[in-house]
Amino acid sequence: MANKNNGVRVLVGTRKGAFILTSDGKREKWDVSGPHFAGWEIYHLKGSPVDPNRLYASQSSGWFGQLIQRSNDGGKTWEPVDNKFVYDGVPGTHQWYDGTPHPWEFKRVWHIEPSLTDPDTVYAGIEDAALFRSTDGGKSWGELSGLRGHGSGPRWQPGAGGMCLHTILLDPSVPGRIFIAISAAGAFRSDDAGATWRPINQGLRSEHIPDPTAEVGHCVHRLAMHPSRPGVLFMQKHWDVMRSDNAGDSWREVSGNLPTDFGFVIDVHAHEPETIYVVPIKSDSEHFPLDGKLRVYRSRTGGNDWEPLTKGLPQSDCYVNVLRDAMAVDSLDSCGIYFGTTGGQVYASADAGDNWAPIVRDLPPVLSVEVQTLS
């Protein structure tokens, strides 16, 4: 029975603006607010875990560059904060698509990760890949340059979407531990609050790079963790769904019986750390669901054994994609799962994936979905 005082706020970033969808704990009727920042690409927006009214949004445009917007009232009003992302020192070079050196150039902010403890501290993952942090609510940004500078940076190269730092996971139990992932470099871990870093890609195998088991160069699409077991990580790689039980020191494949193990999103049930979700996509050259059927796959065993979830999802002629930042879960008693598509739909399940319904269906292409559980 849903607590009538509970509710959810779904933050949706799209190619042409941000939308905020709110509902009570039943998650049946939705109020849609937006577009905010109409006409701009909103790669990501996310709220502070310690102050749900504090939101940050990455707003960008091919014409006018990058902006960061901040809200202190849950997205009713916004104010632009600092948008100056300048690499620390001489940026140097990474590999271009053809393997030649290419200078690091700022393009956009892909992902914003507010601190678990301080609403004024927030991390930004950018393209070309680097990690920035603000400790004053976005009024100024500084690079955590130990990541780019740890040694393997010159060997990183862009994936098809650009050389983006797209995942930032803050460990809630080990102080100073941060995981990040970059396409196409791989996963990295810091144990000292971002000062120093090391690649954590042992066990990954990528046939599209010269050395399939190289230390870096893997096209990691997404990482996920459950906050109660932050040493267990799940990964949707370009191909392969992977799992680590030792904070990324080594990985093993858990694709199991998935019909295809290419995809972008991966997430974990809010109350069941071994229940995980992916959306299989046909291939890296055909970015749509297999057989035109949009199916979320759920494993209740932390991988390997997967079941398709189809009720309420289109099972014919569906050729959308689900991008890497476009799945999220709420933490109501009956865990809600949400994902957005490049066709502009946001689907929600209020029962952990058993039944789905579109909560909006004609937005611009969805780039990101986040959920805030409100009490």
Next chain:
Amino acid sequence: MIRVVLPAHLRNLAKANGEVTVEVAGKATIGSVLDALEATYPMLQGTIRDHVSKQRRPFVRFFACAEDLSHDSADAPLPDAIASGTEPFLIVGAIAGG
């Protein structure tokens, strides 16, 4: 007083209606007009030209008096009609799809 016409997205960002005006101390140039514009509307910093290099963003153009000044030096004097406020300085988003 120099009149500046912003593209719609930047007008919204600056919360401006129609043209904006700026005061430039000394010679009116593209650089000095942008300096004054960014001082009055700090949220525009980085949206027209790079924060550090001050290079014009590639999909932004500068027009004035029916001329394309996009490739002029930032230090070149603007036409008298711009400096006097008779004509506006146009900041334009390139037509590039989307």
